[in-house]
Amino acid sequence: xxxxxxxxxxxxxxxxxxxxxxxxxxxxxxxxxxxxxxxxxxxxxxxxxxxxxxxxxxxxxxxxxxxxxxxxxxxxxxxxxxxxxxxxxxxxxxxxxxxxxxxxxxxxxxxxxxxxxxxxxxxxxxxxxxxxxxxxxxxxxxxxxxxxxxxxxxxxxxxxxxxxxxxxxxxxxxxxxxxxxxxxxxxxxxxxxxxxxxxxxxxxxxxxxxxxxxxxxxxxxxxxxxxxxxxxxxxxxxxxxxxxxxxxxxxxxxxxxxxxxxxxxxxxxxxxxxxxxxxxxxxxxxxxxxxxxxxxxxxxxxxxxxxxxxxxxxxxxxxxxxxxxxxxxxxx
Numbered sequence: 001x002x003x004x005x006x007x008x009x010x011x012x013x014x015x016x017x018x019x020x021x022x023x024x025x026x027x028x029x030x031x032x033x034x035x036x037x038x039x040x041x042x043x044x045x046x047x048x049x050x051x052x053x054x055x056x057x058x059x060x061x062x063x064x065x066x067x068x069x070x071x072x073x074x075x076x077x078x079x080x081x082x083x084x085x086x087x088x089x090x091x092x093x094x095x096x097x098x099x100x101x102x103x104x105x106x107x108x109x110x111x112x113x114x115x116x117x118x119x120x121x122x123x124x125x126x127x128x129x130x131x132x133x134x135x136x137x138x139x140x141x142x143x144x145x146x147x148x149x150x151x152x153x154x155x156x157x158x159x160x161x162x163x164x165x166x167x168x169x170x171x172x173x174x175x176x177x178x179x180x181x182x183x184x185x186x187x188x189x190x191x192x193x194x195x196x197x198x199x200x201x202x203x204x205x206x207x208x209x210x211x212x213x214x215x216x217x218x219x220x221x222x223x224x225x226x227x228x229x230x231x232x233x234x235x236x237x238x239x240x241x242x243x244x245x246x247x248x249x250x251x252x253x254x255x256x257x258x259x260x261x262x263x264x265x266x267x268x269x270x271x272x273x274x275x276x277x278x279x280x281x282x283x284x285x286x287x288x289x290x291x292x293x294x295x296x297x298x299x300x301x302x303x304x305x306x307x308x309x310x311x312x313x314x315x316x317x318x319x320x321x322x323x324x325x326x327x328x329x330x331x332x
Contacts, residue, residue, distance in 0.1 A: 056093040058179040058312055059172065060085075061165055063100040063188030065213075065278070066141035072097055077284040078185070081297060088305040092181075095165075095172045100184075100191040101141040103160030105168075145187035148194045149217045149246075158221065161191065162198035169203075179206040179315045181308055186238070186277065189214020193228070196221030206315035210307040212300060213239050213277050218248025218258035227314040228267045229307040231300075233275025233283060266314075272303040 064078055074082075074096065086094050099105050148157045169180065180203055184192035189211035197220055200207045208227045213236050222228055232239040243249055248256035254263075261267035275281065275296055281288045286297040 055173075055175060056178065057091040058181060058308070059093050059095060059169055059174055060089070060181045060183050060308065061095045061098060061169065063098060063182060063184040063191050065186035065188055066101070066138045066145065067278075068099060068101065068137075068141065077286075080286060081284045081301065084297065084301045085304060088301055089308055092308065093172055095168050098161075098165055098168050100161060100188050101144040103157045103164075105161060105164035141187060145190050145215065149190050149219070154194050154219070158194040158196075159198045162195045162202060165195060165199060166202055176203070177205050179208070179312060181208045181210055181311055183304065184209065184211045184214050184216075185283075186213050187215055189216040189230070190219070192216070193219040193221040193225075196224050200224035208311035208315065210304055210311065212283050212304065213275075215239065215242035217246040218253065218256040220257050222257040222261045222267070225261070225266060227311045228261060229310065230267070230269045231272050231303050231307065232269065233273055233277070234271055235274055235276045235281065238277040270303070270307075273299045275300070 062078075062082060064074060067075055068078075079096075082094055082096050086092075144157075147153045165182075174180075180199065182192035182195065182199075184190070189209075192209045192211065192214070193216050196207060196209060200221075201224075206226050207224060208229075209225055210229045210231065212231050213233065214230055215238060216230075247253055249258045251259070253259055258267065273290055273296060275283050275285075277283075279285075281296065283300040284297055286295055288296045290296065290299060
C-alpha cells in the first residue's frame with residue numbers, strides 16, 4: 001500500500017509541475033472555445049425581478065478558499081460557516097455552488113480534464129483526513145489565483161467566471177436589479193475583484209465584495225464596487241503577505257484602483273480577531289475561542305454579517321453617505 005501511495009504522490013508531483021506550467025491554458029482554452037464552446041455557455045443576463053415581498057433583499061455568492069475541489073463539495077467548515085451566515089442574514093440568499101478556480105466554473109471532479117482521475121483520488125484521500133492531499137489541491141488552485149491576478153490572462157478569467165456566476169444566480173431565482181455581494185475566502189478574494197467589472201456590466205445592479213483573509217491585487221474590478229470590505233485576523237500571515245506582494249496596494253501607488261477606493265471611502269480593511277489563515281485557530285474553527293470565550297467561527301459570521309449590512313446601506317444611500325462610518329472603522 002505504501003508503494004502505491006508513493007507512486008501516486010510522485011505522479012501528483014508531476015501533475016502539479018504540468019499544472020503550474022499550463023495553468024493559463026484552461027483560461028485560454030475557454031476563450032478559444034476549446035473547453036467551453038459559446039453554444040454551451042452563452043453570455044447570459046438575469047431575468048427581470050419577480051414581484052412580491054418575499055424576494056431576497058440581496059444575493060451573496062460564496063467563492064471558496066483554495067482548498068476547494070468542487071462547488072458541490074465544500075469543506076465541512078465552509079458548509080457550517082454558510083449555514084450560520086444564512087441564519088444570521090435571513091433576508092439574503094446565499095449561492096454556495098460556484099467553483100471559482102476555473103473560468104468556466106468546472107469542478108476538478110467532472111468535465112474534460114486530463115488529470116481528473118488524480119483529483120478524484122485526492123478527494124477520496126482528503127475525506128480520509130490526509131493533509132498532503134489538501135496541500136496538493138491548494139497548490140493547484142493557487143496557480144489559478146495567480147492567473148486571475150495576471151494582467152494578461154486575468155480579464156479573460158474574470159469574464160468567464162462572471163458568466164458562470166450569473167448562471168448560478170439565475171438558478172437561485174435572482175431577479176434583475178437585486179444587490180449582489182461576492183463573499184471571497186482566501187484566494188476567492190482575488191477571484192471576486194477580478195470578476196467584478198464584468199458582473200457589474202452584466203447585472204446592472206449594486207455590487208459589493210466582502211473577503212475573509214482575502215488575498216487580492218489592486219484589480220480594476222474594485223472601481224465597480226459600491227463597497228469592498230476586507231476582513232482579516234491578527235494572526236493571518238498569508239493576508240499580510242498579500243498586502244505586500246501586490247504593488248498596487250502599496251501607499252505609494254496613490255492612483256491605483258485599490259488606493260482610489262480607499263480614498264473615496266469605498267474600501268475598508270478590518271481586523272476581526274486573533275485568527276490564523278487556515279487550520280486550527282482560523283476563521284472557520286468552531287472550537288477555538290477568543291479571550292472572551294466566543295468561538296472564532298461566531299466572530300467571523302458576525303463580522304461578515306456586519307459587512308453585508310454595511311454594503312447594502314452603501315447600495316441604498318450611495319457611497320458618499322456611507323463614507324464617515326467606513327473611515328472610522330478602517331485599520332489599513
